[in-house]
Amino acid sequence: MFHMIINGFVDILTVVNLLWIVFGTLLGIIIGAIPGLTATMGVALLLPLTFGMDTLPAISMLLGIYCGGMYGGSITAILINTPGTPAAAATSLDGYPLAKKGQAGKALKMAIFSSTVGGLFSALMLILIAPQLAKLALKFGPPEYFALVLLGLTVIAGISGKSLTKGLIAGSLGLLMSCIGLDPMLGMPRLTFGNIYLSSGLSTVPVLIGLFAIAEILENSEKIGVQGKKLTLHKISGDQRVSFKEFKSHFLTMIKGSLIGTYIGIIPGIGSGVSAFVSYNEAKRSSKHPENFGKGEMAGVVASESANNGATGATLIPLLTLGIPGDVVTAVLLGAFMIQGLTPGPLLFRDHGSTIFAIFAGFILINIVMFIFGLTGVKYFALVNNLPAELLYSVIFVMCAVGAFAVDNSLFNVLVVLIFGLAGYLFRKLEIPGGPFLIAFLLGPLFESNMRRTVILYDGNMLQIVKSPIAMFFLILCAISLFFIIRNNSQLKKIERN
């Protein structure tokens, strides 16, 4: 095992490979940072470029885009509250309030620390116990998925903010929106009103961009020409250094986030966005100051960033060992591996062991390169907030629209962005939180299809779920999670009253 990794490093450490890794990672960070562009799109669209490339540079470049993109999303999420991916939406919950306090530099640094810890942790899992973890992933049948997704949905209550009712309303609306499109079980159109653009459902990215980025721009436009209010971005002020003590105080959250990210990442189909929210929720639950979450609590940034990068290596586990892609990104990566003659599946490690370990070594290098760029980049990223807001918002709006178009090369998505932009603005005015809407929207199809699969499997008797220990484990976690949320809520109310 150990000598295979050493050999892997020897194979990957050539100038050409390193250049491609640097190129991929940097491109990934840029793509992730631009609102509207996602790692998924970057990987899919650069795939044809790898047709004529050698295996190691091709795969490491794509993995670089994947990991870099996962981290890059946090930059704009923290600085200007325009998350471009679901994972970054979790980061912005506390990242942006930190920026408002002038601590964007610190938040960015913690984000890169956490992303790297998450990425390296999942890389270790990938190298050390991938086959064992893959077996765990296979144990997930419909009831187990159902229980896990239910746990994901309890996050709604955790991130509802001031009013639990409004959070639940946002969640219901998110679930309702996720029903639009083909019925996930039978492929029949549902609530599409005969429109073929609706029949594939609303794409996540346009909904997300509208709800967060466009709504942010619209809300800021309120200030135009109003006396005493100026359209400005939050400049960094004060000491932005992260002391070792601070790092240490968040280390446990990082490891917990990495674990959650890895665990959720190996289950095909759940995704890094959900892992970020679950991890955020857990950090809030176990925190001594849950009331600070959403108002600029560093642990929130740490939890979501470590989890979403923790999922990167983990999603590769079912992909490489079973040939099962968990999401669109890994489906594209599956194609990339096949083009290189490396068919993912149970025989991959046996037949191409040395290449795979070189790729793993590359994966570790990618995280290191990402760390270097992320840390040195902080002061340059932060310059964004010195730009005039008038110009920045104009440019971001156009980027969002074009990015949404590029998801499916469809103008319909631009329309979705606009509609959800307006909806997101109204949400803000009515104090309905966007986070619960998003998580419900992401989990809706998974929840519904696995509930219906379970019903078929158990012939309608859902109580049979007690037969599954994994499902029961998650159901118990759901109960614990809800208990804490309700307790925290009533404590908060008491504090408010006094």
Place this chain on the structure above:
Amino acid sequence: MMKKGFKDIYTGLVLFAASLLMFFYVIPHHIKAYTVYGLPPSFFPKVITVALGVFSFILIISGLRQGGKEAFSLEAIKEHFRSIDGRPARNVLMIFGIAILYYIGLATIGFIISTPIIIFLLGIAFRWKRYVILILISGLTTTVLYLIFGVVLGSPLP
């Protein structure tokens, strides 16, 4: 002064009405009844709609509890609209209008022409006064976006 529960009551009412409309009209008419394989396609949307109805009802009640009982008086509604400052609302509508114009522009005259115009319009709408810089930024952004999306990523921009 506007009562705290005012917004909640009306949000709740609108959503409650929406859930009724969904449950009794939209779902029965736009989701096919089908029962061969397990639960029908309309089951899940119906459950959510009921949940939405319940939650919006709770919102109305809590709004009333927060002293929004007068919300239904004509005087309170008038008072509410008087209290809204028209300026921010107009701003938002203006920016949103430009956004819609961009959609129309993309659909008709294409990316290369409409993008710089829209950035320019937004800049003016945001009251940016230095026009030369604005024009430069419009051109630069369009070029950079064209390079990223059109050339590197190979997306067929309209």
Place this chain on the structure above:
Amino acid sequence: MKKALMILMVALMAGGMALWAGGQQEAESAESYPSKPMTLVVEYNAGGSTDMLGRAIASIIPKYMSQPMVVVNKPGGSGMIGVDYVLKSNPDGYTLGTTSSGPFTTVPLTQQSPYDPIEDVVFIANFTLGPIAICVPADAPWNDLNDLVKDAKANPGKLIYGQNAPGGTTHMAMETFRAAAGIDMKMIPYNSGSEVAAALLGGHVNTGTLSPAEAAEHVKAGTLKMLGVFNAERMTDYPDVKTAVEQGYDVQIAVPKGVFAPAALDPAKIKMLEEALEKVYNDEEFVAIAKKIGLGPELYWMNMEDSQKFMSGMYNAMKPVVESLGLGN
């Protein structure tokens, strides 16, 4: 000043739009065709098998048509959005699409489709025909379809089959088989072939229909086995797997992939495209790419006439199955 500028810009845009509405379309004869790059619309996401085949064709065709071909992904609507885009485009031979099974057979039957999948389309050439195989975990007690049918008849409604994309082609193949064998099984639907493979490996379902490409690695590793294939002939790389017909069940369904254009395209241009595509199909470089992307065993040439017949035959065969399941629109 500000207002004036704004009005000016709005006027500029309006003017642009008016100009756009004015100058559209011009015809071109077959002799000079193609005089500019062609577009190949793929109705699925980048990275999928249809996309990769499309890109392989596009990368070779300049050898034979003197103009490059650009691949554009227009995914969504179960493939209908991309297909509709091609069919609504100017039928000048510069916008072509990739044929796949769904948007021309089952999807128009189960959903409202904005086009007629046979009348509005000309299928210029077919490149691959993908078999559909019934797979079970390797430790399952059955070795062929008859074993499975016997067991299913002894336990009606007990065995579970995992189904990728219900309402789609593989589902229709499975339903046709079920009807032919007269067995009752429970269906658990999934969203992709790989999800079905995972469910089989985890023992959550008893059988599942997979493409050999999806099953290959697991069959090689000895975790899955194939009981039969819904093909006309046995597969070249799995000569031991009997076809369903051989085992006494009349099911013959396979998934085609190729190139199509709007039906109104000039027949002379169709001919040119057909000839060029045949040269692509026989091009060594193309075959090498196809093998790399796992489509090697599925390569199956059909010219325009055969493709047309094949596609309308498939559409007509699917119709009664979809209707009998009550999935029709």
